[in-house]
Amino acid sequence: MRKRAKAVAGALDGAGVDALLCLHGEGLPRPNVRYLSGFTGSSAALLIACGHRLLITDGRYREQAAAECPDWEVEILPPGGADAAAIGECCRSRGFARVGYEPQGITAGKLDELRDAGGAAFVPAGGLVEARRRRKGLDEIAAIEAAAGIVDAALEATAGLARAGVSERDLALELDVQMRRRGAEEPAFSTIVAAGPRSAIPHALPSERRLAAGDLVCIDCGAVVDGYRSDLTRVWVMGEPDAEQRRVHAAVLRAHDRALALVRPGAGGDDLNGAAREELAAAGIDGWWRHGIGHGVGLAIHEAPSLRAGTGAELAAGDVVTIEPGAYRSGWGGVRIEDLVLVTEAGARTLSAAPTALRVIG
Numbered sequence: 001m002r003k004r005a006k007a008v009a010g011a012l013d014g015a016g017v018d019a020l021l022c023l024h025g026e027g028l029p030r031p032n033v034r035y036l037s038g039f040t041g042s043s044a045a046l047l048i049a050c051g052h053r054l055l056i057t058d059g060r061y062r063e064q065a066a067a068e069c070p071d072w073e074v075e076i077l078p079p080g081g082a083d084a085a086a087i088g089e090c091c092r093s094r095g096f097a098r099v100g101y102e103p104q105g106i107t108a109g110k111l112d113e114l115r116d117a118g119g120a121a122f123v124p125a126g127g128l129v130e131a132r133r134r135r136k137g138l139d140e141i142a143a144i145e146a147a148a149g150i151v152d153a154a155l156e157a158t159a160g161l162a163r164a165g166v167s168e169r170d171l172a173l174e175l176d177v178q179m180r181r182r183g184a185e186e187p188a189f190s191t192i193v194a195a196g197p198r199s200a201i202p203h204a205l206p207s208e209r210r211l212a213a214g215d216l217v218c219i220d221c222g223a224v225v226d227g228y229r230s231d232l233t234r235v236w237v238m239g240e241p242d243a244e245q246r247r248v249h250a251a252v253l254r255a256h257d258r259a260l261a262l263v264r265p266g267a268g269g270d271d272l273n274g275a276a277r278e279e280l281a282a283a284g285i286d287g288w289w290r291h292g293i294g295h296g297v298g299l300a301i302h303e304a305p306s307l308r309a310g311t312g313a314e315l316a317a318g319d320v321v322t323i324e325p326g327a328y329r330s331g332w333g334g335v336r337i338e339d340l341v342l343v344t345e346a347g348a349r350t351l352s353a354a355p356t357a358l359r360v361i362g
């Protein structure tokens with residue numbers, strides 16, 4: 001943790017600021033605070049500069065901040081105290097004249113408050129922490145791998161309960177319970193279970209729809225371990241799949257495998273998207289794909305690098321990204337196969353172990 005803050009402090013000169021302000025609050029949760037300080041409370045501000053690591057929070061977190069951030073100077077706001085005024089005062093008293101804020105981590109209202117409170121000139125300085133979060137360390141990889149393992153086991157345990165008459169909501173709830181029983185702090189995002197024609201909705205919220213013979217069932221879920229997330233999608237089918245279900249699933253799986261085989265440092269997101277699209281096009285279903293091939297995963301479920309087509313992103317060793325081609329047709333259903341992989345010099349190391357085959361249930 002100390003090294004992370006030190007590395008950010010070392011980049012401040014290049015960004016033209018004396019200090020960096022990272023905010024984290026209920027309206028705008030930001031993993032950068034946890035990444036840099038280890039603080040897991042729901043409200044805090046960090047001020048980082050050479051020789052300074054200051055965490056500002058309120059009395060609810062006095063003990064927690066002391067325990068989680070032993071290397072940090074902790075400033076506890078008085079009850080009813082305004083954090084903008086306290087931040088301004090901290091900047092003034094430490095001689096920080098130009099303070100960088102993270103444009104993605106601040107509301108327009110909060111920026112106004114800071115500027116009104118004074119104490120320093122607040123200027124945008126985004127991406128300093130995100131750039132470092134991309135390259136995952138061994139402890140981070142271990143946490144993500146543990147979260148992926150929990151999902152593999154939870155999915156296996158839940159498959160036995162999937163039968164005609166069980167609702168999407170019941171299956172999603174069971175998955176969440178199974179993940180928590182196996183040590184997940186919480187689900188990494190709202191678990192998706194979408195059956196029949198609803199599987200054509202890539203981010204469907206589970207409904208009261210009950211599983212029926214012939215349904216495709218698309219399940220997308222993740223677990224959280226030590227703050228780190230996993231992300232996995234598999235498709236089940238209620239009873240023997242028909243020819244079209246088999247054909248579409250096989251094409252998406254070929255697209256998944258092609259993209260996965262290209263994963264290595266220096267590979268472009270566009271190359272991965274292009275290869276997957278070729279496989280879908282060969283099956284005549286490239287028009288059914290509605291999203292990018294993947295995204296980075298870590299403390300946030302969507303983080304750098306974004307592998308949407310056209311971003312120009314290049315993979316680097318230490319990235320943890322998803323590979324998740326999909327094909328969706330309104331009224332028919334959808335198939336997405338998503339794996340979580342670590343980018344290594346030798347290529348992709350898949351962190352999830354659940355088989356990618358179309359699984360027959362019911």
Ligand code: ZN
Pocket residue numbers: 220221231232233338
């Ligand atoms: Zn997912």
Ligand code: ZN
Pocket residue numbers: 231295322324338
């Ligand atoms: Zn995903």
